[in-house]
Amino acid sequence: MKAICFYFQVHQPFRYRRYRFFDIGNDHYYYDDYANETILRKVADHCYLPVNKLMLELINKYKGKFKVAFSITGVALEQFEMYAPEVLESFQELAKTGQVEFLAETYSHSLVALKSKSLFQEQVTKHCDAIQHYFGQRPTVFRNTEMVYSDDIGVAAAEMGFQAVLTEGAKHILGWKSPNFLYCNAVNPRLKVLMRNYKLSDDMAFRFSNQAWNEYPLTPQKLVGWMNGDSNEEIFNLFMDYETFGEHQSEKTGIFRFLEELPDAVFKQKDFVFATPSEIIEEFQPVSAVSVPHAISWADEERDLTAWLGNEMQQEAFDKLYELTDRMAKVDDPALNKDWNFLQVSDHFYYMSTKFFSDGEVHNYFNPYESPYEAFINYMNVLSDFKLRLNTFVPESELEVRLAELNKVLEEKEEKLKKYESEIARLQTRKKKKKTATKPKTSSTKEKSKK
Structure with missing residues (x-):
């Protein structure tokens, strides 16, 4: 038996608005x-609505033989609820079929696994919930952000x-081994x-x-033919x-x-099935361990990892962000925790990539910035306000503790001053009205009243 494992990543980040230097400390809303x-x-x-509809039709048509897997990030789920609840409902319809598996990942689609084990566990648990x-x-089954994996993460x-x-x-990991087995x-x-x-997958x-590809056009029959080429291989992971x-x-x-016709081409090969992870x-x-x-x-x-951490800007932003981990563990403010989660979204670091050559087009997909430097400055401005x-x-620090206390005192005094100013203005208005009411009549007015 040969199994085809279809897995799809669903993710959309919360993008930031143009957050200027002068916004720091004055405006705490970051989102576009x-x-x-x-x-x-x-x-x-x-994509989501028409393809979910097609997936549902294929599942119903092939009566349990067609299966797929998804991982949907927490930030994508939040956007579905806010902007397109019908998308969420369409995924729920797929879930009801029993032929779709949903995988775990980090809630914020973050690279936290590289920094903090405890925070990593917290985000994954939140996503599972x-x-x-x-x-x-x-x-x-777990799928880390952007399939970032190492022995330790495993x-x-x-x-x-x-x-x-x-x-x-990855070829440099597998060497002569094939990805078409379980490890x-x-x-x-x-x-x-x-x-x-x-x-x-990339085909x-x-x-x-x-059209310049020497195998163009790709047909379901051609893809199945390639998979059927080696009788020893067992699993084809199309992610x-x-x-x-x-x-x-x-x-x-x-x-x-192509997607609609693929299952029929697969099932014509009697040894092929679709399977979830x-x-x-x-x-x-497993045929062996993979190191x-x-x-x-x-x-x-x-x-x-160079797409996210390949230059000094990305590394500085990444390090400055996770310097706040221990302090954020002491915060229970919902608004601050929400912004903390969204600051960790890996897309922010991806936008700072300077890889303009072979992979430049990929890095520009839905990138809201004109340059990686602009992305870095915007992110650091947001991070500064967040701090x-x-x-x-x-x-x-102790100095900031003292400054925080002094700021609190100043805020209280400023509040009192505003209250006193308001009271003075009220009394002045009252006095003015009273003076106008008791003002003596003019001589001409007296003469008119006598007449």
């Missing part, structure tokens, strides 16, 4: 509501009770590892409409952004028709 709603509605109309709330499933996921993780089948974590063999077949996600359908590859390219780990045995001492991802040609707000809850 218009852009966030406009972009989400655009992607919903082009959200998935259970919306879709009635408690995830048992161990952390296993400690949280996950049975498997998804990651990139296990090198430190904790109980954790299974599903490796993405990046060639077949659909990036090369599908490229991609959900926006591949209708957004990265528009409907006019034929991508919807949980079914994969139940049906197949990943340094973190990998599914981004760009290097499959590393000022944090200082009012948890001062950073």
Whole structure:
């Protein structure tokens, strides 16, 4: 038996407005509501709604034989509720079929696994709670942000009770090995590892409409033929952004028709089935451990972290953000915690990337900034204001404790002054009215009254 594992990432960040230096300390609202709603509605109309409808039709048509998996970030779920509740309902309809698995990841689509184990666990738990709330499933398979994975991250996921993780089948990790088998974590063999077949996945996600590609056009029969080429291989992990359908590859390219015809082409091969990640780990045995001492991802040609942490701007912003971790653990203010979660969204660091060459077009997708330097300045301005707000809850040093106390005293005195000024103005108005009422009549007025 050969299994095809279809997995899709669903994510939309909360984008920031142009936050100027002079806004720091004066305006604590950071978000570009218009852009966030406009972009989400655009992607919903082009991708989420029509493709969810198609997925539901395929599941019903093939009566339990067609299966897919999703991970939907917490920030995307929040935007669905705010801007497009019908999208959330369409995913819930898919969940009711029992043929769709929802995976866990970090709630904020963050890179927190690289910085704090406790905060990582907190975010993943929050995301699992959200998935259970919306879709009635408690995830048992984990997919980290952008498929960032290492042996240590795998161990952390296993400690949280996950049975498997998804990651990139990077060539420099697998070497001569094929991604088309099930593997296990090198430190904790109980954790299974599903490796993405990046060639077949990218054929659909990036090369599908490229007429210069020597395999253009890609057809369902051609894709199945490639998968059927080696009789020894067992699993074909086709992992991609959900926006591949209708957004990265528009409907006019034929991508919807391709997806619609793919199951039929697959089922004509008697040994092929579709399977969710949980079914994969139940049906197949790991062929060996896979060692990943340094973190990998599914981004760009290097499959590393340079898309988010490849230059000094990204590293400085990333380090400055997570310097606040211990202090934020002492804060229970809902507004501050919400902004803290959204500050961690990995897209903010992605916008600062200076990789303009082979991967430049990818880095410009829905990028609200004209340059990575503008992205850095805007983010650091937001972070500066956020730190000022944090200082009012948890001062950073003894000096700031004293400053916070003095600011509080000044605020109280300013409030009293405003109260006194208001009272003085009220008394002056009252006195003026009283004086006008008691003012003696003029002689002409007296004469008129005598007449």
